[in-house]
Amino acid sequence: MSSRPTAVNTGNPPALAIDAASLRFGQRQLWSGLSLAVEPGEFVAVLGANGSGKTSLLKVILGQQHLTAGTVFIGGRPAHRGSDDIGYVPQQRRIDTHTPLRARDLVGQGIDGHRWGIGWPRPGRRRQIEAILDKVGAIGYADMPVGLLSGGEQQRVRIAQALVSDPHLLLCDEPLLSLDPRSQGTITALVDRRRHAEGTAVVFVTHEINPVLPYVDRVLYLAGGQFRVGSVEEVLNSRTLSDLYQTPVEVIRASDRILVAGIPESLRHPGHDAHHVVGAS
């Protein structure tokens, strides 16, 4: 089914290896026979209709959801809850204005927020936090309350939080949602820089391919219990998507943008609509 054989690894295990994975909730089959190996430094975008199991896939990788069949390995070890090998950037959510955390504290949670006890300040910890804030360009507001930062700034800090434990795999769940186009650009560029500099593999769930288009190595497209894996050209074309959705879907490539039309209304992501109108004009 998958249009590309899983990469043969040389020495290092893949950052993420999913093999013959199936997930079923009662009668509902989300996907089956899913195999995907993400190599260090690779950028894989996960696209798909609403309810196609993108979020469930993330939960499987995070060890929060068991597969019906198949295996998931993170850096050569079976996926388990709370793995230090995964940095996770959840969907953007407004942080309450009076949350008693500064940007540096939010990043600190990425180091030891899950540990018991109160924790004492260590100089090493502080340096670690400031180094990563500097890398994502957020050191200028390290001491700002997170609740007072803009959406784009908060997302930078969240990426620093996900990266501070030096994970081999960065998992992003719609990190661009409700960000303005400029912030979308800086956030994706930031993620891209990281994978080139440190070889962090990236799995990026998004409903909107265009902001990540310049960086994506491969696409995993989930729809209607099926999936396709391959390069952007291999997956995002009229034939493949029409096949997946079992209805005519038109994919138009306009210079550096991809516009998709004809995805059944009920399966569309809420964000899709507005984009399509803009795309059509």
Place this chain on the structure above:
Amino acid sequence: MTVLSAPGSSTGGVWQQIFNFADYGQLLALVHNSIIAGVVLGVVGGLISTFVMMRDLPFAVHGISELSFAGASAALLLSVNVVIGSLTGSILAALTIGALGSRARDRNSIIGVLMPFGLGLGVLFLSLYKGRSANKFGLLTGQIVAVDTPQLSWLLGTSALVLLGLLLIWRPLTFASTDPELAAARGVPVGLLSPAFMVLLGLAVAMSIQIVGALLVLSIICTPAAAAMRVSAAPRLVTLLSVLFAVGSVVGGILLSLGSSIPISPYVTTISFAIYLVCRLIGNQRSKHGWSTARRLSTGNALQ
């Protein structure tokens, strides 16, 4: 009443009722235990109120305290230990609210349903109770009666339990309170921390009722952190300020109320409220001018 009817000085009389420092030294010796209790309650209240604010639970605190009041008045009626009664009511309420109201919307409606029921039960038990009426009133609005030694041991023991519990779950609870989804992904047992915290909160509420009464618990278990969060976002400083504010309100309240015939609660709530007002003003100033400097400073001088 006798003071009020004294000729020519009714206003002075009221003030004398509110502030009376005659024989202060002797009185101070008598309330030695109360002051220890006040300090301990302040520490517990100040610490736990930061989580109450982060988890958006002030209304739950109020709900728990009404059921704690019902438990305490049942204990009064049955002539058993009032502290045990109030603890039982409190923990039952905290667990119910925790179990049925994981989402804020559900939680608020459950509290809204439980609270009048608890108060009603309390009123019923108190009307059946034939003992001293000061005891009845004290459960609702607080009491200055010197805390006796067995009562103090209860307070200290329970407070120690709450403190130890809070210190143990401090970091994961903070994580789960500010970003539950991410905390769960990092392996924090979010589903277990929530009921664990509710039990600790129930214990803290039951303790506070002994001093400030059921109606005014929020002044130690919400206001201190609400005030602290207005002036800072540095977690350690917020916690420290919250504890200072809570201890200041309770101990200050005890000291001011000593000579008067008025319950302790108005003193505690007024100090607590005044601190909040001042913090709000400072916070407003800071959001107008101060935070921009935090943004410009690239590193250093963090309050940690």
